[in-house]
Amino acid sequence: MTRYSLTDLGWSDHFARQRKDVDAHLIPARISEVHRSQLVALSESGEHRLIPADSAGAYAVGDWVLTDGTTALQRLDPITDLHRRAAGHTVSDQRIAANVDTVGLVTSCNADFNVARLERYLALALASNALPLVILTKADLCDDPDDFRRKAERLSPLVTAITINAKDPEDVKRLNPWCSTAQTLALLGSSGVGKTTLRNALTGEAEATQDIREDDGKGRHTTTHRALRPTLAGGWLIDTPGMRELQLSGTSEGLEELFDDIETLAARCKFSNCAHASEPGCAVKAALKDGTLDQSRFDRWQKLRREDQYNSESIAAARARQKSFGRVVKEAVAKSKHKRGYEE
Incomplete structure (x- = not known):
């Protein structure tokens, strides 16, 4: 070993x-x-x-x-901490990975590329304090992969994007700077975008890969659990199962960084609690009206903020209930012991 x-x-x-x-x-x-x-x-x-x-x-x-x-x-307290609201009906936080230097957000140069979903991943990465790297796979199957790269980089000045043919080991080596000399790279993305193929090339493993389904273009899960693996470049890789549900919680700082242009506008509004609806002196509404702010981007910002706030408050309330219940149980146990001691 x-x-x-x-x-x-x-x-x-x-x-x-x-x-x-x-x-x-x-x-x-x-x-x-x-x-x-x-x-x-x-x-x-x-x-x-x-x-x-x-x-x-x-x-x-x-x-x-x-x-x-x-x-x-x-x-030990981590330097970076990737987490989301747990999938399903459970009101809890789920930790994804820790002490990651760079989060590789993997999507492909085809119908899988989705701006709204990519913004969710970016908010998650930025909130963790790790560097975000958008990895665009299947560049060899696309007429203009740079068009996808430009779309990704327009989402935030903090975003670096790279187009890659995951099936070409030499091309994949362009990712080495992010997973060499003890650096840790985590791969996040949907199933079928090439995460396992990238993992195989970066680590030298021969994990089985599965083709995307022809009926809906979606991938089948190959990675079944998260694992830290050494890379050929001397660093570490964390591959994760494809995520079909990504609910944000505790990512307000990440959203502020990702949507810094809208946050800057909001700070100029006449009222500090402006809802950007019908208030006078709203800088955001003015930007929407003159076209300097895209309506769809504004709508996504509002949706993600509401979701993050709701989930964060729900998780905080659930933790408070658990602590309260724990205190009740401890008091009941203490009273029971005291009563038995008195009777004896």
């Missing part, structure tokens, strides 16, 4: 500072896989199967933990 130094694994002063005043016998390890009842982690001494001290959902691939070799006793 290949052994890695802490530096190879992405260790930095940020984590070293958190290690101070902690039992010196505990070793740092980076989570490479998260399962229901155990974690797989990498350290200087090799691979470990760890028991999570908390629920498995509290950990994400890419996290650093301190361990005695058996249990993940302490999770």
Whole structure:
């Protein structure tokens, strides 16, 4: 088995500072896989199967933990943290990946390219404090791939976009600067856009790939769970299953960065609580009227802001209820013990 130094694994002063005043016998390890009842982690001494001290959902691939070799006793605060509202009816936050330097948002130069969906991914990436990189695959099957690249880069000055033929290993090497020398690149995107093909080229693995369905152009899931894997360039890659549901929560800062042009206009409105509907002195309405602000972009901004606020408030309320219920249970247990002691 290949052994890695802490530096190879992405260790930095940020984590070293958190290690101070902690039992010196505990070793740092980076989570490479998260399962229901155990974690797989990498350290200087090799691979470990760890028991999570908390629920498995509290950990994400890419996290650093301190361990005695058996249990993940302490999770260190991450530098970057990708998360979303959990899919389905559960009101909770789901961590996707941690300590990622760059989030590769993978879409393709065909019907999969969707501005509204790409903005969701961008808001998620920016809110995590990681760098966003739009990776446009299937460039070899498109007459003008640069047209898709320009559309992506117009979404924000913070966006870098690159067109790639995922089936050409030499072309994929253009991604090496984002996953070399201990840098971590995470791939996010829908099924069928070429994430697994990119992963194979970047890591040297031979994971099976599946064709997109002919009836609707959508892909089938190939990656079934998130995993941290070493790249041929000396860095790390986190591949993720295709996401068909991406609900934003806690991403207000990411939305502000992504829609900085609208946020700047909103700051010029006469009223600080302007809803940009019928208020006088609304700079946003003026921009919409003179055409300097696109109506569809404004509509997407409002929709994402409402969704993020609603989900964030719902998750906060759910956590408050859980804490309140926990206190009630503790008080009931304490009263029961006191009563038994009195009766005895």
